[in-house]
Amino acid sequence: MAVRVLFVTLPWKTHLFNFVPLAWALQTAGHEVHVAAEPDLTGAVTGAGLTAVPVGSGETMGERVRRAWREGTLPTPEEAPPPGHPVELYDLGPDRQRLSWQELNRIHDTLVVPRAWLSNDTMFDDLVAYCRSWRPDLVIWNAVTFAGSVAAAAVGAAHARFLFSVDLYSRLRDDQLTVMARQPPQDRRDGLKDWFAPWAAKYGVEFSEELVNGHFSIDQMPASFRLDFPHRTVSMRHVPYNGPAVIPAWLAEPPRAPRVLMTFGVSVRSWPELQVVPVERLRESLDSLADLDVEVVVTLPDDVRASLGRVPANVRVVDFVPLHAVLPTCSAVVHHGGAGSFNGSLLSGVPQLLVSTALDAPFKDHHLRAAGAGLAITPDRFSGPLIRENVVRMLEDPAFRAGAETLRREIMSYPAPNALVPELERLTAEHRA
Structure with a gap:
């Protein structure tokens, strides 16, 4: 009935x-x-x-x-x-x-x-x-x-x-x-x-x-x-829904190098107060990844993109990309700990670095580390050298991918x-x- x-x-x-x-x-x-x-x-x-x-x-x-x-x-x-x-x-x-x-x-x-x-x-x-x-x-x-x-x-x-x-x-x-x-x-x-x-x-x-x-x-x-x-x-x-979505042409091609996604949520578009990382530190973090053999994808609102200015050659800055489409192509993700980014990364089996001060951030950090599936830093510690250190660690240590894959299988059993x-x-x- x-x-x-x-x-x-x-x-x-x-x-x-x-x-x-x-x-x-x-x-x-x-x-x-x-x-x-x-x-x-x-x-x-x-x-x-x-x-x-x-x-x-x-x-x-x-x-x-x-x-x-x-x-x-x-x-x-x-x-x-x-x-x-x-x-x-x-x-x-x-x-x-x-x-x-x-x-x-x-x-x-x-x-x-x-x-x-x-x-x-x-x-x-x-x-x-x-x-x-x-x-x-x-x-x-x-x-x-x-x-x-x-x-x-x-x-x-x-x-x-x-x-x-x-x-x-x-x-x-x-x-x-x-x-x-x-x-x-x-x-x-x-x-x-x-x-x-x-x-x-x-x-x-x-x-x-x-x-x-x-x-x-x-x-x-x-x-x-x-x-x-x-x-x-x-x-x-978890079944992801990101709103109206269009697959960009570049996403249809396999990444030329390990892909690292950096995204800090869609809420900052109407709530600038929620921007967890200042533009200067974000620019510093991108520069710190410039000499690595990686493809960095950063999602940013247009006004923040404009203030970012020059970016390294291995960085692609976009306004929006559907998370459910890009995450499965990634080798690591850096994000603000929001539900869509966090659950989507778990579902895709991608090691993740949380940059968050949310009330649930310490708990997520604790269990990500316990599962060997990711790391976390607070926004006040966000810096180029630290981002580089954590990204390189997640890319080079296969235990992170294995831990993320274990969580993915658990979620897929539901x-x-x-x-x-x-x-x-x-x-x-x-x-x-």
Whole structure:
């Protein structure tokens, strides 16, 4: 029997792209599929061949964040806590060290809760109203788009989190609840619940951890990257979608030398603040690779390309190239740690060098190294000599390719989106009220 499935995406194009192959699979299996997104993403949804449901304000996420910076309701990147906490704090095992109560509150107050209200507050009313009208059977929501779980609960729909990275939000939530239970009752402050519970109550839904975790989660990460939680998880093979794509003529030819891709995400096109590497250091890194027998491909927006100026003869600078097409031709990739670049590199079995300050970067670094599949540096250490050293190391040591290939085989063992549909149908019937 056909069911109605509503996807709820973070107002960010790359997060929408993570959903698209599963949405196609459900749609071609005969189910009704709609995608709820802020108006800014309507064109991207319909461009992917899916039905869009605009919810929320016309203000883009970028505009909203910059306004919050001006008003002082959101810490600027300079004011926020450094995201690169020691990876052992996130490591697996019941005896791991947990963050202190003060540190957990600081992270929730400056990162977790602000991201929650920035991503959800404007869409709650529209999303619940639409669910009450359309009555979906299953709501699949981005891991931090909690409005999706509230809307689902308001109409008795099954609902699932769709993870875009390692599940650090659940790890932080688990630590928050565990450490909070050790505090005196008068000190047990819960910033996430304080934000979440009034929104749920507005639509007749009682706050519970099920709203935070979903009935189940859909995870594309290798099992070795996952955190040990009792929540139900179903695995899905990552299938890349990069938006409208055209294969350039040069990509149809085999590379003349080992190809190294350097890409720092599409988000910097509208968010210059997200550029992790200054142009001067990027130019220095390209110069450091000039005498190597490699073919370097760099993706950069036009304005950054213009400021880059001269590039070495073995460097090709392009505005955009589909990752799913170029990654299989690469011998190494240097990137910012975004979901598309990271998961695409894993899927293609390519050794990768992360250059990131994202909250999940230390965890990815730890497990890439454990698998022998890659390396990482922080952007403040980005320099020509260090990039050269790491690239040469990944190219010359066959253990990196072997480690990346092991992870690729693990991912390929998971069901593709089409094969996952029957399990989603079963879970929908199990959890739908």
